Amino acid sequence: MQDRRLAVLGAIVQDYVSTSEPVGSKSLLERHQLGVSAATIRNDMAALEEDGLIVAPHTSAGRIPTDAGYRLFVDRLLAIKPMSRAEQAAIAEFLSGAVDLDDVVDRTVRLLASLTRQVAVMQYPSLTRSDVRHIELVPVGEARLMLVLITTTGRVEQRTIEVAREAVADEDLVARLRAGINATASGRRLGEAAAALSVLPDSFAPSERDVVRRVIGALDEALIEEREERVVMAGTANLARRPGDFPATLEPVLDALEQHVVLLRLLSTAEGGQQHIAVRIGHENPVTGLQSTSMVTTGYGTGGDLVGGLGVLGPTRMDYPASMAAVRAVAAYVSALLTQ
Template sequence: MVSRAPAEQISERAQHFLKVLIERYIRDGQPVGSRTLARDSGLDLSPATIRNVMADLEELGLVASPHTSAGRVPTAAGYRLFVDSLLSIKPLNRKTVDQLQQQLPSANTPGEIVESASRLLSSMTRLAGVVMVPKRNQERVRQIEFVPLSGTRVLAVLVTSAGEILNRIIETGRRFERSELEQLSNYITEHYAGHDLESVRRLVLDDMQATRERMDDLMAEALRMAQVTFSTDAEDEADVVVSGQTNLMDFDELARMDRLRELFEVFAEKQQMLHLLDRCLEVDGVQIYIGEESGYETLRDCSIITSPYKVDDEVVGVLGVIGPTRLPYDKVIPIVDVTAQLLGAALKFRS
């Protein structure tokens, strides 16, 4: 993992040079030499003094010297110190927030809103945008209806708080009249509406155990059908929407064909993305993974900036961006943060 050198162990002058070096490298993508540092730092120091400071930073593992250049580039540890202690982040101006809000219309379906958020992150940052589709387990039940089909089959239509409509065909033990199914629908909606799907599954099982001896036929059938309707299957598995992968081709450090192939396989397969985003569900606010901090070798040259998004104060997913370690953190972090807030608000409006 990336070792973290505390800022207090480094002189203010060395911190200043590290900050100048990283900002220059993020902007140009080229190793930064002593002459450039002297000009950009605004300090009247001799080249020898600057070289000594750079040697100290290199010894601490915060910068490195590429073989092809006398200049230095930041390491993952250098970026970590920069992000944790030296970075200045300004909130987005009102015009940019309005622009983001206009491009994330709440009138669309939840799936369309999530896809819009992924494209928006990509277009605003020129990086790859990733958005975890809201976890259905954490969505609340708004309404359920049973519709008779042929024979003993019944269509269960579940409406969630996010406006999602989930359908499931149930095989029943007998044919039901439409009026009976309306009674079952009303019973389940009355008892379980407002609870998230995971809670409903537990409540149904508890109710079946607690009322087994005294439940009438209607209650027994309602609970049995609820158990089938709310059971977990492949439809409940998480998914992630990725946009703007080709933006990564604009960065020399990621543009080699073998690196692009590795990254695109990660985006296509999605499991690593989902595992990484899952880790961010339990953490409030913006999370930043630099290089190997992600835990995935394929993402060793990348930084990932994520933020959870909420509906009714409940975290239902995570969004973020993926790019090279030299991405402009000061500009990207507030975009990710605000987009998460806007996505949650758009999904809440749908509920």
Template sequence: MVSERGLQVLRAIVQDYVDTREPVGSKSIVDRYHFGVSAATIRNDMALLEDEDLIAAPHTSSGRVPTDKGYRVFVDHLAELRPLSPAQRAAISSFLDAPGDLDDLLMRTVRALTQLTGQVAIVQYPSFARASVTHVELVDIGGGRVIVILVTDTGRVSQRVTFLRDELPDGAVTHLRAVVSGLIVGVSVREGSQRVDAFLAEHAQDAASSSAVSAALQLARVVAEELEEFRQDRMIMAGTANLARREADFRGSIYPVLEAIEEQVTLLRLMTEMVADEHGLSASIGRENAAFGLAEASVVASDYDATSGVARVGVLGPTRMDYPTNLATVRAVARYLSRLLEEDESAC
């Protein structure tokens, strides 16, 4: 059983190792921290921490470094989130000020996070499966080409050009817009997908009956594909190059980490499965990520609120990271993001 002083020694080891990248010895702890005990007593505390697999010796030196389990205890019980400086808060506000649309806002978000933390930044898109379609627009640009535009109440916009087999006669696009709008406007993306599928099944044999029916079916298929895209979980990342700059912090090669983050489905599953605390903060550290190919990396994240539910924003990097600062940063960015989305919803 680790004593309270032993846990404070663990805190000191984590903080010093993150700051210096050097194994931490008993003498440096005595010199830097005022525990009021001898170096011999600190060495005994360190021996108990090592028995609990909270610290380890990387080689024959007297210094110790935190293990994944040690980082976990630090994050769960010992880390105190560091308040962001006025300059950091101003940077977040500047990065996220006056975004063009949701895509632009989330791109700004990951850029802000990677600038502030030096880690790989990750933002989940809100789940659009529960979002409602608020508007459909069809724009005939001639030559049988029609721009299909879908808008949801969460700010997601889809725009796609489709090529019809025949040019539309005058007034046809207005009728087609009414048909498509009647299927999906005012209902959830999920229900809209079901309605479009039912429409396609009902009229599958009618394509040859007229050019108008054929065009309606073509457009319905395009709408079905776009709604299916809305239903897929998505994420956006920035700062992957930071991994190369931090290569010395990985015990082995960084290539498995690079390969893992290329698989967005894997990262999305990890982000979704992380368990948040009462403040919406979560961390997954080292070996806890082995199933996702990220056994030498950590992810810290914070929930943010969107119209369709909760999504996450976070950073990924080596296990040797500044957890208090990174957790505080993702929390601050998440809160700012939630506020912007709430203001956007209110404006609508």
């Protein structure tokens, strides 16, 4: 009996997501092979309503899922339906055309918004979770050096350093300094690299240490400087295409979406791994303005390390299996891109 009622709940969720109309026993029998009578379906619907899993939005025979009904439906999903090979190929082709990290992020949110018809959000890779990939040191002009820091997550930071002309002209010094910095910092977390580089000037001749300290000082700023985390969105207009899914107005939702600190908290990657999909439904959202929405998120990263989060946000009347599949697939491709 419990399994049958879960099947009825699943059918109600699927039909309501598809049609946006309250679902009645007659339509359930017509659209689904449940193998029972109309009276049995009505009894099951009454039991589901008593358990708070479905509700009548007005005085009609139709029912719609509650937040608790959606939650039980999501929790009982046996598996997330994989995307088709054509969809996977399209994702790979679209993301592989990115030219830099900014382009990767921009393409990711536009792709997710297109695939799910929801609002897509993505957190830029966190510097605190990034490693040093390479540091370049290039003479520019007669008395300047350009410092370029490249992280494993694709972030690029640049600094211009004023130094003595003699130092810029000394190609051997610049080459040794570049090699020493990379040997010390490459492969380390940014904070660890900054600490390790503090003793590098001691390995140079006294006459060379001033320029070394200037370069290390500029690199310290790039390595440990506190930065505001960034979130990028796409597809906000998708919310306006479904105004009936929001009880009163879109204003609280749009106000919440403008608060990037709120989105960063919701995109937190502290729990779970890259295969973990988090689903917050309706009143499970800690932000009042988003309690008429659902959010599907996951983490992405390099190797086993998570460096950021991405996901989609939309009304609770969401195609959860499809949204979960899209979020997981896109996160996997983004992670693969960052490790190249």
